[in-house]
Amino acid sequence: MKILVTVKRVIDYNVQIRVKSDQSGVETDNVKMSMNPPDENAVEEALRIKEAGKADEIIILSIGEEKSQETIRTALAMGADRGIYVKASNDTEPLGVAKIIEKIVDKEKPQLILMGKQAIDDDSNQTGQMVSAKLNWTQATFASKIEIDGDNIKVTREIDEGLETIKMPLPIVATCDLRLNEPRYASLPNIMKAKKKPIESLSAEELGIDITPRLKQLKVIEPPKRSKGIMVADVAELVQKLKNEAKVI
Amino acid sequence: MKILVIAEHNNENVKASTFSTINAASQIDQNIDVLVVGSDCNNVTSELSNTQYIKKILLIDDTKFQNPIAENISKIITSCAEEYTHILAPASTFGKNIMPRVAAILDVAQISDIIKIEGKDTFVRPIYAGNALATVQSQDSKKVITVRPTSFDAVSKEGGNGEIQKLDLDIDISNVEFMGREETKSDRPELGSARVVISGGRGLGSAENFSLLNKIADKLNAAIGASRAAVDAGYISNDSQVGQTGKVVVPDLYIAVGISGAIQHLAGMKESKIIVAINKDEEAPIFNVADYGLCADLFEAIPQLSSELDKLNTIQK
Numbered sequence: 001m002k003i004l005v006t007v008k009r010v011i012d013y014n015v016q017i018r019v020k021s022d023q024s025g026v027e028t029d030n031v032k033m034s035m036n037p038p039d040e041n042a043v044e045e046a047l048r049i050k051e052a053g054k055a056d057e058i059i060i061l062s063i064g065e066e067k068s069q070e071t072i073r074t075a076l077a078m079g080a081d082r083g084i085y086v087k088a089s090n091d092t093e094p095l096g097v098a099k100i101i102e103k104i105v106d107k108e109k110p111q112l113i114l115m116g117k118q119a120i121d122d123d124s125n126q127t128g129q130m131v132s133a134k135l136n137w138t139q140a141t142f143a144s145k146i147e148i149d150g151d152n153i154k155v156t157r158e159i160d161e162g163l164e165t166i167k168m169p170l171p172i173v174a175t176c177d178l179r180l181n182e183p184r185y186a187s188l189p190n191i192m193k194a195k196k197k198p199i200e201s202l203s204a205e206e207l208g209i210d211i212t213p214r215l216k217q218l219k220v221i222e223p224p225k226r227s228k229g230i231m232v233a234d235v236a237e238l239v240q241k242l243k244n245e246a247k248v249i
Numbered sequence: 250m251k252i253l254v255i256a257e258h259n260n261e262n263v264k265a266s267t268f269s270t271i272n273a274a275s276q277i278d279q280n281i282d283v284l285v286v287g288s289d290c291n292n293v294t295s296e297l298s299n300t301q302y303i304k305k306i307l308l309i310d311d312t313k314f315q316n317p318i319a320e321n322i323s324k325i326i327t328s329c330a331e332e333y334t335h336i337l338a339p340a341s342t343f344g345k346n347i348m349p350r351v352a353a354i355l356d357v358a359q360i361s362d363i364i365k366i367e368g369k370d371t372f373v374r375p376i377y378a379g380n381a382l383a384t385v386q387s388q389d390s391k392k393v394i395t396v397r398p399t400s401f402d403a404v405s406k407e408g409g410n411g412e413i414q415k416l417d418l419d420i421d422i423s424n425v426e427f428m429g430r431e432e433t434k435s436d437r438p439e440l441g442s443a444r445v446v447i448s449g450g451r452g453l454g455s456a457e458n459f460s461l462l463n464k465i466a467d468k469l470n471a472a473i474g475a476s477r478a479a480v481d482a483g484y485i486s487n488d489s490q491v492g493q494t495g496k497v498v499v500p501d502l503y504i505a506v507g508i509s510g511a512i513q514h515l516a517g518m519k520e521s522k523i524i525v526a527i528n529k530d531e532e533a534p535i536f537n538v539a540d541y542g543l544c545a546d547l548f549e550a551i552p553q554l555s556s557e558l559d560k561l562n563t564i565q566k
Contacts, residue, residue: 016512017377026381094349095358120493122376124361129319129349138320138425141346144487154428159342160441160496162488165428166318178494179487214358218371218384226519229540235553238525238543239561246523246540248445248502249469249564 001055001170003046004110005080006101007039007062009071009090010121023219026121035071038116040183041176043075045146046114048181050079054148057081059108063100064090069199076194077186083199084108088211096204096211098130103207105135110171112153117142117175128175138168144179250278250369253307255326255338255347256285258293260315265442266339268300268403273396274337275302275404276366282307283411284329286322288315294413301404303411310415313422316430317343320423323350328418330355330391334369340395341441348395357389364400378493378516398441399499399520433488435473440489443472444565446500448491448518449484450476452507452528452547459484461551462506468558470566474498474518476508492517507547510535527551 011017011026012034018027035043046058058080062068065087072083086100105113118125132139140146140155144163147154154167158177186194204211232238242249252274257264267283274281282305283297290310297306309325326347330336336351338344340362352359364382365373371386372394440446447466453459459479466473474491475484491498493516503521508514510526510533518524519538526539529546536542543550558564 011377013513017380019381026377093358095353095356098353120378123374123378123493124359125345126349126352126359126361129346130353130359133323133350133353138423139346139350141319142342157342158487159430160488161430161432162486163431165430167426167428168424179481214387214389215360216386216388218386220376220381220383223375223379223382226524226538228537229524229542231536231542231544235543235545235550235557238541239554239557241541242502242523242525243561246502248523249558249561 001112002057002059002108002110003049003055003112003114004059004061004105004108005042005046005075006113006115007043007060007071007075008036008116008119009033009062009064009068010036010119013037013120019220019222023221025217025220033067035074036116036119038118038176038178041178041180042114042116043078043080044181044183045176047079047184049148055112059084059110061086061101061104063088063092063097072199073194074186076197077191078184079190082197085199085201086207087201087203091213092211093213093215094124094126094130095214096209097127098134099209099211100204100207101131102134103209112170113173115173115175117177128173132173135173138172140166140168140172140174142177143174144177146174146180250280250334251332252278252281252335252337253330253333254281254283255336255344256283256293256297257339257341257343258285258287258290260287260290261292263293263296264339265403265439266341266398268406269398269401270337270339270396271300271302272401272404273363273366274335277335277369280304284326285309286314286317286325288312296406298409298411298413300406300409300411303409306411306413308413308415309418316427317347318423318425318427319346319350320425321420322347323354324420325418326351327354328420329416333391335392335394337394337396340397344395348393352393355391355393357391357393358387359393359395360385360387361395362397363394364397378512379519380512380516397497399497433486437466438470438472440472440474440491440496440498443500445469445471445502446474446491446498447471447504447506448474448476448508449479449506450508451478451482453479453484456484464555465551465558468555468564476511476514505535505539506551508535509533510538
């Protein structure tokens with residue numbers, strides 16, 4: 001079985017982002033970039049499935065500007081086998097990304113697609129579900145546990161009310177929650193090895209896909225800042241303030 | 250314009266998120282129908298027929314649809330999508346699971362997690378965990394939207410006169426087998442809609458200590474929340490997590506106990522009306538967003554808070 005894992009290059013989750021003064025977006029120049037965190041969980045899960053003898057090959061796909069290849073390289077250093085890079089604007093919307101992934105799937109015929117449940121830059125939480133709908137496959141979103149048993153897969157999903165478990169035949173698209181596993185660090189020998197692993201380069205135009213944005217971003221602003229409040233001396237003062245000043249208890 | 254709202258419910262009751270979504274819809278246009286897909290859900294439809302703004306309740310009531318399987322519901326939605334200009338669902342795990350499929354089938358963009366409506370095609374949505382707000386304008390003829398429930402008040406559940414219309418659709422049923430759901434049962438108000446939330450962090454130190462918050466929650470009729478660190482440490486189950494990857498809450502009063510205030514956590518609670526932080530580290534970033542900060546050992550402060558609350562003649566519930 002082949003597993004396709006998608007990875008996105010995003011601003012590192014530890015970076016405090018800055019909104020551009022012309023309101024055109026968020027500053028990305030000279031900002032630390034990393035693999036989208038739940039995509040790391042997707043890579044890790046694929047590696048564990050392969051290590052358990054249930055997959056033969058792990059292909060990493062990234063879509064974006066040139067440097068997305070570095071993110072593919074990171075996944076290869078974790079242990080994946082080869083990469084596919086599709087050149088497109090970093091602002092390609094989930095629908096466009098889903099159409100690109102659909103094309104790659106037609107070519108590579110994976111049985112399982114693992115993706116992060118959400119990218120931490122645009123927070124859309126759409127692409128996995130869209131890929132699944134485009135391919136007319138089943139989906140298992142927000143996965144916190146994945147068990148493969150022959151041609152079937154059982155997934156535990158994180159939902160607002162608690163946990164839900166579903167079972168279905170492969171192929172499927174699963175989107176990974178941060179609780180799925182603890183991603184490994186790449187060892188130095190594996191980083192060296194990864195440099196020799198192949199990455200195929202394509203572009204959205206070559207694939208013949210129209211990825212024109214459907215949404216026009218009018219502006220990006222900072223949310224209203226919350227002003228710092230006061231420090232109280234003790235619990236008695238706190239309760240008095242909540243009762244008489246804020247009037248919330 | 251005509252709007253379809255997808256109802257989130259548990260076959261018995263309509264979820265609060267649905268009433269917030271109807272409010273969001275009403276700010277676009279008040280010509281609103283609602284779709285109910287479920288099994289044995291008479292009470293759900295009667296609640297909705299009394300709800301403000303609702304013209305029609307489209308109903309599919311069949312044991313096949315007892316559980317909200319995304320593949321099935323998205324097909325139902327797209328097969329009745331034609332006459333609607335906007336299709337809205339709550340940005341809960343229910344809506345997030347289904348709506349991108351709907352958008353992909355219709356070949357339109359989805360607009361996720363909107364917090365404000367600026368016009369029939371223009372919406373505000375948080376990006377980067379709420380550290381920036383983007384205003385986007387849809388170029389598609391049909392708008393598929395998920396709504397952040399806490400950003401819109403619930404509409405009135407009385408005075409409506411919606412007409413129930415049963416749908417007869419022939420849908421290929423997905424081969425997804427529903428194995429079960431573990432719901433965390435609690436007598437407390439729901440975290441997403443509670444007036445008061447008290448949350449604990451890693452500072453509590455253990456699951457046993459975490460239960461110290463119960464006594465305060467009882468007195469304030471509060472929901473109990475947690476930081477990701479507390480959930481990861483196993484002090485409490487994950488459905489209590491407040492933050493970017495958990496729930497976003499906007500209560501009148503949010504009390505953060507032993508929570509340092511990681512960006513991740515702040516994204517889920519910083520819109521609360523009043524924030525109280527109790528932490529022994531005076532440098533903790535949580536104090537930067539707190540209206541009232543108390544630098545103290547929580548193991549002393551929590552029992553004191555309990556006895557101070559007892560001294561009050563009345564407490565709002």
